Structure formats: structure tokens, C-alpha cells
Amino acid sequence: MLVYLAKRLAYTVPIVFSVALVCFMLVHLSPGDPLISILPADASVELEQRLRIQYGFDRPLPVQFWIWISNALSGDLGASIANGRPVLSEVLQAVRNTLLLACTAAVLGFALGMFFGLVAGYFRDSWIDKLATSIAIAGVSVPHYWLGMVLVIIFSVQLNWLPAVGAGPGNWSWTWTHLQYLVLPAVTMAVIPMGIITRTVRALVGDILSNDFVDALRAKGLGEGRVFLHVIKNAAPTAIAVMGLQLGYLLGGSILIETVFSWPGTGFLLNTAIFQRDLPLLQGTILVLALFFVFLNLFVDMLQAMIDPRIKRG
Secondary structure (H helix, E strand, O other), rough: OHHHHHHHHHHHHHHHHHHHHHHHHHHHHHHOHHHOOOOOOOOOHHHHHHHHHHHOOOOOHHHHHHHHHHHOOOOOOEEOOOOEEHHHHHHHHHHHHHHHHHHHHHHHHHHHHHHHHHHHHOOOHHHHHHHHHHHHHHHOOOOHHHHHHHHHHHHHHHHOOOOOOOOOOOOOOOOOOHHHHHHHHHHHHHHHHHHHHHHHHHHHHHHHHHHOOHHHHHHHOOOHHHHHHHHHHHHHHHHHHHHHHHHHHHHOOOOHHHOOOOOOOHHHHHHHHHHHHHHHHHHHHHHHHHHHHHHHHHHHHHHHHHHHHHHHOO
């Protein structure tokens, strides 16, 4: 296990460097001047040049990248151009809110997806299977930003049951006042992973139940409960891999949902940084999200190896 872990960590190092390089280049190759957001319309050439030197934009891109990655390794992601605050503190606060939303949506989506997938797999080609599959297809097909707006119209505007935007007053706490703000974005975000997990688990369970070892287990007199546990154990590695990817997508792909609900997470922060052309904030947010995705995949690989020893031998 330690050898497998060491190999995976060794593979992660060039991936992290490549992610940082791509992140830096994509941001800097996009059109527009990052100083436009803070320079007045009648700014002098001297002021523009002084700010360009202050933020390091006067240096060649390879030098800028080396300075940025060196500072990032020490925990310094620079300062925001728009407000002057440290990027790291801005990103960490947004990551905390995104983790709260993404993990809540993941628990909801994965639980419903596992339930619908197992039921559909066990009762394949029945009306239960068709109902669960229809729910899964609807969950994958419906645009989540559109669903978010529909939920706001129904539950916030018409029924006035839940707040439409924001994360609640003051610092977050597990009270009903703050939980009300979490319900609509979490439900909206959970729909797509629920549909994907449902279809994945249904296919896995159906394939496993058609194997000869399941008939052998039943022939030996094992009850359906014990057979069910064997099916789950064989389906777990693939299901966990899909769940890990979906959690990564929830962390990094929440920009539309967080914008619809004005949820102060990384997606909302990215949207703000893009419109303000705030390069340090944009680079720092993308880098942190990408690193989350890389290390989440590493964790999923370790978890798969612990559950299924065949992965380590392979």
C-alpha cells in the first residue's frame, strides 16, 4: 500500500505543476488589461506604469510565472487588484462556503442516486426501474441554473417559504435561519450528480447480478441481504470513482448556481474576478479549485485501493 501511495504521489507532482502552468497561461492569454478596473479614465501614463510595475505586469510571462508559483508555494497568492485584500484570505473564505454547499449537495445527491440506482438495478425492466431511470434522465437533462431560477420563483417569490439569495446574516452557523439559505442551492446542485450516480449504479448492479457468482451465492443458501452486501462491495470501487469526480465537479463547477443564488463561494468569486479582470484573484481561485480536484482524485484512488486489493496489484 505504501509503494502504491508513493507512486500516486509521484504522479501528482507533475500534474500539479502542469495545472498551475495552464491556469497561469489561460488567465494571461485572455484579452483585456487587468489594470482597467482600478485606473481612472483620465489616468496618466506615469500612474499606469507605476501600477504595472507594482503588480509585476511589466515583466516577461516566464518571470511572472516563476514569481507567482514561488510565492504560491509559500502560501502567498498576491493581493486582489480590485480591493487590495490578500487573495488567499478571499479564496479560503469562498472555499469554506463552497465546501458547505457542495458537500451538502453531494450527500443529498449521492444518497438519492445510490437509492434509485440500487432499486432500478434490482428491479430491472420493471415500472420501478422505468420510474427511477426517468428521474435520473430528468436530473441530468435539466439545466441546473434554469432549475434554480424556477425553484426561486416557486418557493421564494410565490410561496415565500425560503430566501432567494445569499448565505444568511453574519457568520454561518447550523441554525434554521442559515439552513433556509442552503436548501434551494443545495437541492439545485444535487440534481445532476443524483442522475449520474443513479444511472451508473443501475448499470453496475444489473451487470453484477448477471454474473455467475451471484447465482452461486444464492445456491449456497445465502439470503438476499447477504447477496446485496456482495453486490455493493463489487460495485463500490466504480461508484466511489464516479462520486469522487462528481464531488470535484461540484466544487469547481458551481459558478452558475452560486451566481443565481448569490452564494458567496468560489463560483461567485470567480464570476466577480472575471468581470473585474482581477488577475491575481482569478489565478488564485482557479489554482485552489484545481488542486482540490487533483488531491480529491488522489484520495479516491487510495480509497479504491483499500476497498479492492486488485487495484494495487494492477
